[in-house]
Amino acid sequence: MKITQAQYFEIEEFFTEKCRLVETEFIEEMTDHFIDAIETKLTESTPFDAAMDSTIEDFGGLGAIQKMEWQYRKGFVKKQLQVLWALEKSQFSRQKMLRSGLIAVSLTALSFYISIFAKNSPDNFNFSNGFLIGSAALPIVTLPVFLLQRYVKWQHLFGVVKSQMVVRVYATFLLFLISILLFKIISGSEFSMLIKTFSYSILSTAFTLSFISIFEYSKTFEADYWYRTR
């Protein structure tokens, strides 16, 4: 016996409003399971509410479902990091080789131009320090929002933070952090100008390709969430 549209919304509301789950894929999987289980019980002449309660009980209650979302996130984040790494490697694949090559050539030319015509100035360091501190704000804000959204009700007014966003924010921040640190190490080294310039071009190429990978990841996995958070 099929459930009605209103019953479907009741199930969905249970996950989003009562359990306060936020991971779309997990909610969809749970909803599918609940519908199957409830429909089976309805065919045995069990009323909807009793079927719903009994299915929640099968899962071990509301708290157990919330715990399951955390366990889901562990596997999900692991998978997302693998995807991100695969995208990174794909920048050297045949389809993307031309674009990556053009980026490398352009950045090498730019590095030489800067080395010859626009020598490093202390402003560069101030700018990179400022940028790093500024970009650190996002991961610092994201994590508590992500962790507390289930408990702080008003946060939902502004939307929800899903695992994909946490992966993107932290991957971007780490990329900035590593790049700026390497940039500083190269700048402070005793290498000749030629070696330094080549190092800058390799570093900036790696940074750009990694940033493109993160953008491609976001486009694929965050789709709607890039602009919309609810």
Added chain:
Amino acid sequence: MNKNAQQLLKGSINAVILKLLSQTERMYGYEICQKVKEMTHGELRITEGALYPALHKLEGEGILTTQTEVVDGRARKYYSIANDQQGNAVDRLAMIQNFLNQLQLILEPKDLISIPVK
């Protein structure tokens, strides 16, 4: 259902999942629960609270791959053993089978019967 049997099943859940998926091309969560119930004539039942974390863990480890399809207007997530992990799954199953054989050697029914009653 016997609670002890339930505990034992919980410990062997990965083996059950891999075995079922090695026999079928792909399955979804509810289907796995029902299949176990059907195969054991209702004697054993995988709890949802144990099944999904195990599925997600295996997925995170790359042993299982997933495919989402729209069925009856809603998304359904199917699990299958990853192509490059078929060998790994067979190895895991063989390891568990070997463990069960060893366990059976220790827990021979005749030995259990001969436990002195105080």
